[in-house]
Amino acid sequence: MTDIQLHSIPLNAQACIDFVSGPEIGGIAVFVGTVRNQTRGKRVLRLDFEAYEPMAISEMRKIAENARSRFSIDRISMHHRVGRLEIGEIPVVIAVGAPHRGAAFEACQYAIDTLKETVPIWKKEHFEDGEVWVAAHP
Amino acid sequence: MMKLKILAFGISRDILGGAELTIELPDGGTVADLKTELMRRFPEFSKLKALAVAVNSEYAQPGQSLQERDEVALIPPVSGG
Numbered sequence: 001m002t003d004i005q006l007h008s009i010p011l012n013a014q015a016c017i018d019f020v021s022g023p024e025i026g027g028i029a030v031f032v033g034t035v036r037n038q039t040r041g042k043r044v045l046r047l048d049f050e051a052y053e054p055m056a057i058s059e060m061r062k063i064a065e066n067a068r069s070r071f072s073i074d075r076i077s078m079h080h081r082v083g084r085l086e087i088g089e090i091p092v093v094i095a096v097g098a099p100h101r102g103a104a105f106e107a108c109q110y111a112i113d114t115l116k117e118t119v120p121i122w123k124k125e126h127f128e129d130g131e132v133w134v135a136a137h138p
Numbered sequence: 139m140m141k142l143k144i145l146a147f148g149i150s151r152d153i154l155g156g157a158e159l160t161i162e163l164p165d166g167g168t169v170a171d172l173k174t175e176l177m178r179r180f181p182e183f184s185k186l187k188a189l190a191v192a193v194n195s196e197y198a199q200p201g202q203s204l205q206e207r208d209e210v211a212l213i214p215p216v217s218g219g
Contacts, residue, residue: 033219050147052145052192052213055195058195080218080219091218112219115218116216116218117216119216120211120213120216121216122148122149133148133214135215135217136214136215
C-alpha cells in the first residue's frame with residue numbers, strides 16, 4: 001500500500017506511521033526532515049518550497065513502487081510540504097512498514113535519497129542578506 | 139511553426155520572469171531544440187548546474203520531439219526533502 005501526499009499545512013508524522021502500521025508489519029522506519037538554521041555557516045531565516053505538483057506526485061509514486069520491488073516492504077507513506085517553512089518545521093516525512101527492520105531501513109533510505117535526486121520540488125533559502133535557490137548553480 | 143506553452147519552476151521561473159512562457163519552434167522540434175532556443179533568449183540558463191525538461195509530467199530525453207498539445211516544464215536542479 002502506498003500513500004503519497006503534498007501539503008501546504010504542517011505535516012503529521014503520526015499519520016504516516018499509522019498508514020504503514022498493520023498486523024503483518026514487524027518494523028517501521030521513519031525519516032523526518034527538518035529545517036535547519038544554517039547552511040555552510042550562514043544563518044538561514046526560513047525556506048520556501050515549490051513543487052510541480054502533478055509530476056512531484058507521480059515521481060514520488062515511482063519511488064514508492066521501486067522501493068516495493070527492490071526491498072521486502074509492504075507499506076510506504078511519503079508526505080512533502082510546500083510553501084513557507086520556518087526553522088524546525090518538517091518539509092518531508094517518509095515511513096516504511098515491513099515484516100523485518102532491515103528492509104524498512106533500506107527502503108526508507110532509498111526513498112529519501114531518490115526523492116532528493118528526482119522529485120521536482122525546489123527550495124529557496126532566505127538569509128539576512130538575500131535568498132538563493134538551493135543547488136541551482138554549480 | 140508550433141507554439142509551446144512552457145511551465146517554469148524554481149530558478150527557471152525567476153529567469154523567465156514568470157511561471158509561463160510561450161515559445162515558437164519549428165514543427166517537429168525536439169527537447170534539445172527547445173533548450174537551444176531558451177539558452178539563446180535567456181543566457182542565464184547556461185549558468186545552471188543542469189536543466190531538465192519534462193513533457194506531460196515525465197522527464198524527457200533531448201531527442202524527444204514536441205507537439206503543441208504537450209505540457210512542457212522546465213526542471214532546474216531539484217532540491218526537495
